[in-house]
Amino acid sequence: MQCRLILIRHGESILGSEGRLAGNIDTPLTPQGRLQIRRLSRKFKGSRVQHIYSSDLSRCRSTAEILAEGKPVSFTRRLRELNFGAWEGCTHGQLLRRDPSRYRKWIADPRSAAPPRGETLAQLAARVRSFARTVIRCHPEETVALVTHAGPIRVLLARRLQDFWSIDVPLGSMHRLVLPEVAP
Numbered sequence: 319m320q321c322r323l324i325l326i327r328h329g330e331s332i333l334g335s336e337g338r339l340a341g342n343i344d345t346p347l348t349p350q351g352r353l354q355i356r357r358l359s360r361k362f363k364g365s366r367v368q369h370i371y372s373s374d375l376s377r378c379r380s381t382a383e384i385l386a387e388g389k390p391v392s393f394t395r396r397l398r399e400l401n402f403g404a405w406e407g408c409t410h411g412q413l414l415r416r417d418p419s420r421y422r423k424w425i426a427d428p429r430s431a432a433p434p435r436g437e438t439l440a441q442l443a444a445r446v447r448s449f450a451r452t453v454i455r456c457h458p459e460e461t462v463a464l465v466t467h468a469g470p471i472r473v474l475l476a477r478r479l480q481d482f483w484s485i486d487v488p489l490g491s492m493h494r495l496v497l498p499e500v501a502p
Contacts, residue, residue, distance in 0.1 A: 321454045322461040323495040324365050325471045328373075328381040329354035330489050337409050340377070341402035341436070347380045354490030355384045361492060362463075369457055371449075372465035373397040381490075382465040391465075396449040399467035403436025429479050439469075439479055446470040 329351025333340040347355070362385050372382035374393040382391045405413055405421075413421040417434075424431045428439040446466075453462055464470075468487040475485050475493060487493070 320496050321458055323450065323453070323474070324362075324367060324461065324463040325474060325493040325495065326358070326362070326381065326385065326463055326465045327468055327471055327487050327489060327491050328377040328465065329358075331377040333407065334377075334489070338407050339402045339405055339409075341399050341406040342375070343406050344376050346376050351377070351489065352380070352384065355381050358490050358492060359385050359387075365463070365492075365494075366461055367463045368460040369453075370463045370465065371397060371453065373399070373467060373470075375399070375467075378465045378467065382463075385463070385465070394449065396445055397464060397466040397470055400439065400442045400469040401435075401437040402433045404434040405436065428482070439473075439482060442469055443473045443479060446473045450474055 328347065330348045331340055331345045331351060332348055333343060333345040335348050335350070370382055370386050370389065370391045372378045372391050372393050374395055375398060378397070379393060382393075405417075408416070420431075420434070424433060430438055430440065432438045432441075450464070453464070471487045471493060472482050472485045473479075474495065475487075476482050
């Protein structure tokens with residue numbers, strides 16, 4: 319038997335609803351986001367999750383608390399979204415006007431290019447995959463939920479980082495993985 323990971327993306331947040339990069343900004347869920355998670359909770363209940371880990375940011379905290387229904391949740395910074403640094407809170411249009419060269423370089427190669435004072439996709443992948451490997455070692459034959467953001471989920475679903483942008487991770491979605499280990 320192998321570890322089963324259930325990856326859950328938080329519901330709609332205030333900054334996300336405005337088309338802004340939230341990254342590590344602590345933005346709460348909107349009423350629509352709470353509704354998305356309440357709808358997801360019906361599906362989540364049938365998953366028989368034994369442990370729940372969540373990003374410590376409020377949009378994930380609220381999501382995890384709704385789904386956990388009183389069960390304990392462990393919160394960690396290691397499941398946070400990509401750190402967009404100086405770009406956090408900005409829209410894509412603002413970034414194209416303010417810093418077009420750096421923004422286009424980041425869009426073309428997020429694996430090695432980073433927003434000012436932010437992290438690269440390779441750094442995000444190292445952080446999230448390391449955490450997932452720890453979870454798998456600690457819970458080898460259990461079902462574990464990771465409540466997180468689109469970036470960390472894409473990193474765990476992608477076989478190669480080149481596939482990052484092609485993976486669809488809707489708000490309030492759930493993805494199942496059964497695996498012995500996470501790619502390095």
